[in-house]
Amino acid sequence: MTVELNYRISGEGDPLIVLHGLFGSLDNLGVITRRLENQWQIHALDARNHGSSPHSDDMDYPAMAADVIAHMDAHSIDKARILGHSMGGKVAMQVALTYPERVHSIIVADISPVTYKPHHDAILDGMQRLNLQGVTSRAEADARLAEFVEVAGVRQFLLKNLERIPAEQQRDDQELFRWRLNLPVIEARYDNLAAAPTAEAPFEGPVLFIKGADSAYIQEKHKATIRELFPASELAVIDGAGHWLHAEKPSEFTQLCQEFLVR
Structure with a gap:
């Protein structure tokens, strides 16, 4: 069952949905969204059980992807670009894999479509x-x-x-x-959040993975899975950045997003 997510809309242009990571909220990528809202209509969302969004006993990537689609439906968004960091990147991947007709492209910030060992x-x-x-x-x-x-x-x-x-x-x-x-x-539900997105078929649209050079969330051993699920994907690496690459290197991160989103 979907929940009605808390959101903030800013800027003008085609819709860009922005999804934060675990323990975060829609403010987390604010530095980036403020730099993009002169070109895009930003829909920053609080995930279920985060920020000011409703609490729910159900929490896994299919449910969280359905929440995003419900937001799109409520705002008459037929197709969108999606930017997600960490857990939000997995949600973005799940939306693309489950509802490919609703997604133009996605940007995945420092996370892979794999299951991680518990580390929180x-x-x-x-x-x-x-x-x-x-x-x-x-x-x-x-x-x-x-x-x-x-x-x-x-x-x-x-x-x-x-x-x-x-x-x-x-x-x-x-x-x-x-x-x-x-x-x-x-x-x-932590095991659900550590798990990989589910897929019945690959997402054929454009995907940009952005890795912090000092982060271990995207590894060489993950690349085969990335290519299998996202055959049109590409990888960019930001030197001198870790998992919080959007906060550590906002100019470099924003430039990569801008160049990719206008394609």
Whole structure:
């Protein structure tokens, strides 16, 4: 069953759907979308169980792809280009593989169409175990989360999901913040998110994979699967960038997107 995704529309032109990664929200690729909205009508979406989108007990790539199609239907978009980072890249691939007639082309940022070994256990555990009782500021939450998540930049990214509870909803004056993410379902369905997109046939349209040179998410051993599922795909590599390539090298990332999207 589809959910009605939270979204933000900006810019003018043909539609470009933008999909964020795990633990993210539609703001994550904001630096890139602001550089593209003079040429494209940007539809930035919050995935189910993320951001301000509804929570659902179901979470896998077919369901998340159906959510994107439902958004397209609701906005009378017959065919679109899609840009997705990490988990959002897998959603973009699933949309293309399941609904090829609805997709002009896709850009997949630093993810392959393969199953990955679990590697977010520490983050999920830390977010679940974070005691928000008595926390009055994000700085306090950051200090507590540091017990579980060492890297400051990762904590800052995760804490963007922390929201202040409206006064009328507060049940305990010692708990002022909560996670917007549906953490229990994300943890329970994590294997679905680590899995590869499903396919009955390849997507024959244009696909650009963009890899951060310092990231291991797209590997040489993945290239055969990429060619099998996306025979018209090409790969670009951004030197000096890791998995967060769009934030680390926004100019280079934007230029690659611009050159590909106008084809």
